[in-house]
Structure formats: structure tokens, C-alpha cells
Amino acid sequence: MSHTNQSGEAAECDWESLITTELLNFDSPNNANTYRKSLTPRTAYYTSITSLQQQFGCIVQGEGNEMDNPSTQPGEGSCLTEFAECQDRTASSSQENDCLGGTLSQKTSSEPASHMYRGMRRRCLVFEMVGGRRKHLDENSISVSPTLTQSDGNTPSVDKQPNSIRTPSDSSRCILPGIGLHLNALASAPKDLKVVKHDASIPGRLVIAPGSTATFRSAMADQDSFHQPLALATVEPDIDPSDSGLPHVEDPNQSSAMVVYDEFNQNSPKKKRRRLENDAEPEACKRCNCKKSKCLKLYCECFAAGVYCVEPCSCQDCFNKPIHEDTVLATRKQIESRNPLAFAPKVIRSADSATEDDSSKTPASARHKRGCNCKKSGCLKKYCECYQGGVGCSINCRCEGCKNAFGRKDGSIFMGLEAEFEDDEIDAQDRSSRDGNKHKAVIQNETEQNPESAPPATPLSFGRPLVQRHSFSSKKKPPRSSLPTIGSSSGLYAIPGLVKPQFLPPQSKFDRHFETVQEDELLPDILQGNRSPISGIKSLSPNSKRVSPPHSHSDLGISPGRRSSRKLILQSIPSFPSLTPQH
DNA sequence: GAGTTTGAAACT
DNA sequence: CAGTTTCAAACTC
Structure with a gap:
């Protein structure tokens, strides 16, 4: 909903424009390759990207058909539906709030697995979007991994994301947006919707939600401005995965679904960090300062949060980056084997x-x-x-x-x-x-x-x-x-x-x-x-x-x-x- | 900015 | 499981 505002459609337009632009960038082979590169092995990742694309595509095109995909996974279908509705509403510029709250809750009845996923949907409008998009991709013969599907269900609300993404002027596309829980933290908040301003310093982050069933990739498409931020947000299941029927996301694949975010962040961590600190909205993303852990231990806030370290981090010898995805996943898995709940919300x-x-x-x-x-x-x-x-x-x-x-x-x-x-x-x-x-x-x-x-x-x-x-x-x-x-x-x-x-x-x-x-x-x-x-x-x-x-x-x-x-x-x-x- | 404190994470 | 060490964030100066 963040994107909706008094300005109503005007805002929406901006948003779409922005998204469109980003989407285009993202879609470009080069960009896509870049992102895929690190995640290639991971279906999830790929899927995520796809989802992202879809998401944006959806927005741009204003499609509402996501709904016709009831068959999709439980969370997903509903998400789509909701999303579609949200869009409609948004378009009408009248009930943004409903989208987020009312829509989600109201729609539940129509969904098959609604009961189970309802919670998830609420949280993730964004993901819903993704789901919609995903569907699209499917149509385009892009295979979506199950993992992703689940993720969708958890996707954060689109409403919110859009704003973040959209800030016209924002140079940063930090997508903090959505984020799952973890992300949330990272991304979050900070953004005052009204002021939709993004911290450039917070480029996309990879979010690995351990238990997350849903992964969302926000497309911060604008790589230029964001240093290729592909933000992926994963949301954890509201409830115990087992309850929801959603698999716990220990699956590496899932983890892999992350935002691929930049590999550019490596320079002068301190400078970056400082910059962030001074930044008007430094809080946007989590930044670590690890020196010995290589950001592969829970000491590292980024790692613990399931996100890749980003530019703002001041870490040294950081392995928590997309380029070391395998290492990250392996380590993560190891930690989870020791403590399955290590990455679960505390x-x-x-x-x-x-x-x-x-x-x-x-x-x-x-x-x-x-x-x-x-x-x-x-x-x-x-x-x-x-x-x-x-x-x-x-x-x-x-x-x-x-x-x-x-x-x-x-x-x-x-x-x-x-x-x-x-x-x-x-x-x-x-x-x-x-x-x-x-x-x-x-x-x-x-x-x-x-x-x-x-x-x-x-x-x-x-x-x-x-x-x-x-x-x-x-x-x-x-x-x-x-x-x-x-x-x-x-x-x-x-x-x-x-x-x-x-x-x-x-x-x-x-x-x-x-x-x-x-x-x-x-x-x-x-x-x-x-x-x-x-x-x-x-x-x-x-x-x-x-x-x-x-x-x-x-x-x-x-x-x-x-x-x-x-x-x-x-x-x-x-x-x-x-x-x-x-x- | 450097140093200290603190408690989680990791290790034994 | 308890004790110790390591680590990085939080805090203080």
C-alpha cells in the first residue's frame, strides 16, 4: 500500500514507470546473466528472478489474470488473487489499505488453502505479485521451482514494496522492501512511504530465509543505481512450517534463492559503512562489521539474517556474497544441522x-x-x-x-x-x-x-x-x-x-x-x-x-x-x- | 574513532 | 550439558 497515496494514480504511474524501467533492465540478457550467474545452480534462484520479472511485468502490464491460476500452490494462488485485487483497487486509487489488510483477509474464503496461508498472504503482498508474475513465466515455459512457489505465498505485500521500489528519485533501489522477516529488518523500515526514499547505500540484499517458504526477489532492477541489486526477500512462514504444510526452508535451494545482490560492495567497507551511518536512512539495511567470521557464522548479522552482505557492510574477508553462494549455503546448512532453528526467527x-x-x-x-x-x-x-x-x-x-x-x-x-x-x-x-x-x-x-x-x-x-x-x-x-x-x-x-x-x-x-x-x-x-x-x-x-x-x-x-x-x-x-x- | 562491555555463538 | 573461548554488536568515552 505504500505506493498508494493521496496522489492516487499519479503515484501509481510513477511506480509503474520505475518498475518498468527496472524490469527492462533486468530483463536484458546481460543483467539477467549477471544475476543468474551466481545462482545458476539453484533453481530457486532462477525462479526468483523469474518471479521478479513477472512481478514487475505484472505491474507494468497491469495484468490481473494472476488470479486464474488457482491451481498454483496454496499460498500462491491466493496471493495472486489478492494481488490482482489489490491492483484493481489500487488502480481505482481508493482502497489501498484494503489491499493490504482487507483484501487479504477478505479473500481468504475463496482460496483453497487459504486457511493455512492466509497469514502468509497478509504479510506478503509483494510475493503475491511475484506469484502472479511467476505464473506468467510458467506460461512462458520458465520452470518454477517448488521452492519458489512456496515462497510466493509468503511474499510480502506488494503494496508496500512498490513504494520502496518506486521512489522515483531514489537512487537506491534498495528493496528493502520486502522482506521477509529478516529482510524486513533489513530493509525495512526505514522507508517512510510517503517519503519514499531509498537508501542507496542499501542495495539489494540476498535474503535467505531459513525457514522461509517464500522467497521474494524484488527487483531492484536498476542495477546501475543499485549496483545490481536484486533483492530477494524471503518470508518465513507465519506458522510452523509443518503446520502450514510448507516445508521448512532448510533446503539449500531455497536458501539460494536470494537476492543476488551486488558484488560491488566490496570496496572500502568502512567508507561505505560510514556513509551509511551518515546517511539519512542508514537504518535501512543491516550491515555487519565482521572481521574474523568471514560472515559465515551467526555472529554475522547479515548471515544470521539470511541475507548477503552488501556494500554497506564493513566486513572483511566476507564470504557471504552471491559469488560464494555455495559456501554460504553449505555453511548455512551445517549450522542448521547443528541447530535447525539457528536461522529461525528468534x-x-x-x-x-x-x-x-x-x-x-x-x-x-x-x-x-x-x-x-x-x-x-x-x-x-x-x-x-x-x-x-x-x-x-x-x-x-x-x-x-x-x-x-x-x-x-x-x-x-x-x-x-x-x-x-x-x-x-x-x-x-x-x-x-x-x-x-x-x-x-x-x-x-x-x-x-x-x-x-x-x-x-x-x-x-x-x-x-x-x-x-x-x-x-x-x-x-x-x-x-x-x-x-x-x-x-x-x-x-x-x-x-x-x-x-x-x-x-x-x-x-x-x-x-x-x-x-x-x-x-x-x-x-x-x-x-x-x-x-x-x-x-x-x-x-x-x-x-x-x-x-x-x-x-x-x-x-x-x-x-x-x-x-x-x-x-x-x-x-x-x-x-x-x-x-x-x- | 578507539576502546570497553556484553552476551550470543562456537568450541571443548 | 557445562564451561570456556571467540566474536561482533552495543555501548562508552
């Missing part, structure tokens, strides 16, 4: 968080998968993965002296609320440190508070950025109004089930540009249908207890006993007007 968002009501956004809705092990930071600094991910600590955490503003491990689930009271306990020091981290969060608040205005906007709010979202006022502890926000952060993660927190860029980076994505958009059907108890402050459905298994109490960071208390707390909170958009 933050698990509980179902409830996805509630549509802003009020329902609870901080506790998401929790770190493994929990942190902080000893000295009090879980108040980004050293803490929980804190960094914008989620509260849970019983899974082994932290000491937990003061996580998003929720303490001891059970203070609802930071927002409790924070008010508990914060008192927090010494000034803690606060200051917290404030420092959240300095920019405040800005975000407005956006969150007016999700509707912003949401569509976020081209990709995907991503890590959530942290930022938890904005407390920079100067104070989290205001009540912010409570929801806190919770929402998790919501930002596109996937209700899984998110990649680790990639959340520093808050500071995101805050500014961050645009809210409605959680519900991302919320999988399952979650919606069955809201966890926590789900909603406002709405506690009878089914509230039917929480999806994955979201155990532990996930929520609440012990069974605590659950009830938490619930009470939430319920006690009527609603947060500020957070609840009134339109």
Missing part, C-alpha cells in the same frame, strides 16, 4: 498480538524463542536479544536482574502497564539507558497510534524494526498509550508466529521511518480464528484458549499461573485511544 510472536485492535497490541505478545542470558545489562540494552527484539523476557530467559522494559522475565508481562508501576522501581540509570535506546521511538508512536494512516504506508515495515516501535516516550517511561505500542512491536513483525528480531535494526534507525503495519494484516488465520487469551485486550474470544500450540505459555513469557493475571491486566485496559485509530 522472536516468536504470540497469536494474540496480531489482533486488529490496537489495544490488543500487547508487549507480551511476542517472546524470544530461546530467551536471553543477560547478566549485566538488565535486559535493558540491546545486548539483550529480547530487548533488542522489542519483546519482553520470558520464562525461557536465564537473565539476571531482568528489567526488560518490554516485559520482565519474572512475569511482568505487560510492560506497558506494569512498566508504569514497575518503572518506578527502575532506577534512573536504567531509565536513562532505556531512553537512550528508545530515543527515536517516540516519533514512531504517532505512527502507531494512527496505524491506519500509516500502515499501508509501510512498505515494509517488515522487519526487525519492531523495537523501535515500542516507543516509549523517549524521555519517560512508556506512557500508557505506549503500552499497546509495545505489544505492537511484535505485531510489526510481519509474522505472528515468527519474526526475526535479530535483525531489527537499531531502534534509532527505524523509528524515524517506521511505518506501522497492521498486525492483523500479518496475522495468520489460525491466529485470528483462535485468538490466544492474550489476544486481545478488547476482544477475548471464547476461543482465546485455543492458542496455537507453538505459542505456549512460555512463548508468551507467562507461566500458566500468570496468564490469568495478565489477562486481567489487559482487560483492565479498556483501550488506548491513541493507539486505536479512529477512522
Whole structure:
């Protein structure tokens, strides 16, 4: 939706133009070869490209027939359909938002596997587009790998992407756009849709989503400006792959599907990095600074995020590049063999968080998968993965002296609320440190508070950025109004089930540009249908207890006993007007 | 910008 | 599984 705006069609036109141009570039044999080169072995990769092409082609041509491909894989078909609708709507320039949120949710019924993939669709309009395009390719006798197909289902919403891509003036085509979870983080956020400005420094990135079922390649076609950025975004399944029926993406192929991004980034990492830092929107992409790991270990944020290192990185001896795809994949596989969840999102968002009501956004809705092990930071600094991910600590955490503003491990689930009271306990020091981290969060608040205005906007709010979202006022502890926000952060993660927190860029980076994505958009059907108890402050459905298994109490960071208390707390909170958009 | 702190990742 | 080392981000000055 980001691309849609008040300007309505005008904007759309620009977008199309841009895309068209990029597409052409991409299509050119030379360019195509370039991209294929590194991925050639990988069907997925190829597919991705194809998808990309299709995507753009679709946009350019304005085709709406993607829909006629119901037979495609579950996620895909629906995606196409939705996408088509979105396009239509967009064309009419009237309901961009619907596209993202309404459309997706509404369409579900028509889809075969809709139930399963619904969540995915929401998150990935972009992918949907891809899917559509893919279909196209198929017609053109281009084989699409299954992997890709799956990917499509997860594709991020097109709406958002377009914006990012489209910025007319943007030199950077960073496609941050879409990104899957991981990408999200990278790409994300930063882009203020309205200001659609891309950080040139963030050329395309390869995103390898470990578990991602969907891979999206944004075509940042403009290679010139982007240094060949082919961004591929992969989205992870909202739910456990097994649940969705989607294969876990450990498949190398899938991994391979990445954005092929540039090989040009290698020069002067420091300069690049510096440039990025100074850049107005440095936050756009993740950048590492690895010196010894060759960017082939989880120490490397890029690698861990499933993306290739890019120009902005200051890494040394980096192997996390398309040219070393095989190495990357092999390493990745090795790591996964050791720990299958190594590349899985670290933050698990509980179902409830996805509630549509802003009020329902609870901080506790998401929790770190493994929990942190902080000893000295009090879980108040980004050293803490929980804190960094914008989620509260849970019983899974082994932290000491937990003061996580998003929720303490001891059970203070609802930071927002409790924070008010508990914060008192927090010494000034803690606060200051917290404030420092959240300095920019405040800005975000407005956006969150007016999700509707912003949401569509976020081209990709995907991503890590959530942290930022938890904005407390920079100067104070989290205001009540912010409570929801806190919770929402998790919501930002596109996937209700899984998110990649680790990639959340520093808050500071995101805050500014961050645009809210409605959680519900991302919320999988399952979650919606069955809201966890926590789900909603406002709405506690009878089914509230039917929480999806994955979201155990532990996930929520609440012990069974605590659950009830938490619930009470939430319920006690009527609603947060500020957070609840009134339109 | 350099140095320190921190905690995850990796290793033993 | 626990302890130690390595690593790079986060943070401080």
C-alpha cells in the first residue's frame, strides 16, 4: 500500500514507470546473466528472478489474470488473487489499505488453502505479485521451482514494496522492501512511504530465509543505481512450517534463492559503512562489521539474517556474497544441522498480538524463542536479544536482574502497564539507558497510534524494526498509550508466529521511518480464528484458549499461573485511544 | 574513532 | 550439558 497515496494514480504511474524501467533492465540478457550467474545452480534462484520479472511485468502490464491460476500452490494462488485485487483497487486509487489488510483477509474464503496461508498472504503482498508474475513465466515455459512457489505465498505485500521500489528519485533501489522477516529488518523500515526514499547505500540484499517458504526477489532492477541489486526477500512462514504444510526452508535451494545482490560492495567497507551511518536512512539495511567470521557464522548479522552482505557492510574477508553462494549455503546448512532453528526467527510472536485492535497490541505478545542470558545489562540494552527484539523476557530467559522494559522475565508481562508501576522501581540509570535506546521511538508512536494512516504506508515495515516501535516516550517511561505500542512491536513483525528480531535494526534507525503495519494484516488465520487469551485486550474470544500450540505459555513469557493475571491486566485496559485509530 | 562491555555463538 | 573461548554488536568515552 505504500505506493498508494493521496496522489492516487499519479503515484501509481510513477511506480509503474520505475518498475518498468527496472524490469527492462533486468530483463536484458546481460543483467539477467549477471544475476543468474551466481545462482545458476539453484533453481530457486532462477525462479526468483523469474518471479521478479513477472512481478514487475505484472505491474507494468497491469495484468490481473494472476488470479486464474488457482491451481498454483496454496499460498500462491491466493496471493495472486489478492494481488490482482489489490491492483484493481489500487488502480481505482481508493482502497489501498484494503489491499493490504482487507483484501487479504477478505479473500481468504475463496482460496483453497487459504486457511493455512492466509497469514502468509497478509504479510506478503509483494510475493503475491511475484506469484502472479511467476505464473506468467510458467506460461512462458520458465520452470518454477517448488521452492519458489512456496515462497510466493509468503511474499510480502506488494503494496508496500512498490513504494520502496518506486521512489522515483531514489537512487537506491534498495528493496528493502520486502522482506521477509529478516529482510524486513533489513530493509525495512526505514522507508517512510510517503517519503519514499531509498537508501542507496542499501542495495539489494540476498535474503535467505531459513525457514522461509517464500522467497521474494524484488527487483531492484536498476542495477546501475543499485549496483545490481536484486533483492530477494524471503518470508518465513507465519506458522510452523509443518503446520502450514510448507516445508521448512532448510533446503539449500531455497536458501539460494536470494537476492543476488551486488558484488560491488566490496570496496572500502568502512567508507561505505560510514556513509551509511551518515546517511539519512542508514537504518535501512543491516550491515555487519565482521572481521574474523568471514560472515559465515551467526555472529554475522547479515548471515544470521539470511541475507548477503552488501556494500554497506564493513566486513572483511566476507564470504557471504552471491559469488560464494555455495559456501554460504553449505555453511548455512551445517549450522542448521547443528541447530535447525539457528536461522529461525528468534522472536516468536504470540497469536494474540496480531489482533486488529490496537489495544490488543500487547508487549507480551511476542517472546524470544530461546530467551536471553543477560547478566549485566538488565535486559535493558540491546545486548539483550529480547530487548533488542522489542519483546519482553520470558520464562525461557536465564537473565539476571531482568528489567526488560518490554516485559520482565519474572512475569511482568505487560510492560506497558506494569512498566508504569514497575518503572518506578527502575532506577534512573536504567531509565536513562532505556531512553537512550528508545530515543527515536517516540516519533514512531504517532505512527502507531494512527496505524491506519500509516500502515499501508509501510512498505515494509517488515522487519526487525519492531523495537523501535515500542516507543516509549523517549524521555519517560512508556506512557500508557505506549503500552499497546509495545505489544505492537511484535505485531510489526510481519509474522505472528515468527519474526526475526535479530535483525531489527537499531531502534534509532527505524523509528524515524517506521511505518506501522497492521498486525492483523500479518496475522495468520489460525491466529485470528483462535485468538490466544492474550489476544486481545478488547476482544477475548471464547476461543482465546485455543492458542496455537507453538505459542505456549512460555512463548508468551507467562507461566500458566500468570496468564490469568495478565489477562486481567489487559482487560483492565479498556483501550488506548491513541493507539486505536479512529477512522 | 578507539576502546570497553556484553552476551550470543562456537568450541571443548 | 557445562564451561570456556571467540566474536561482533552495543555501548562508552
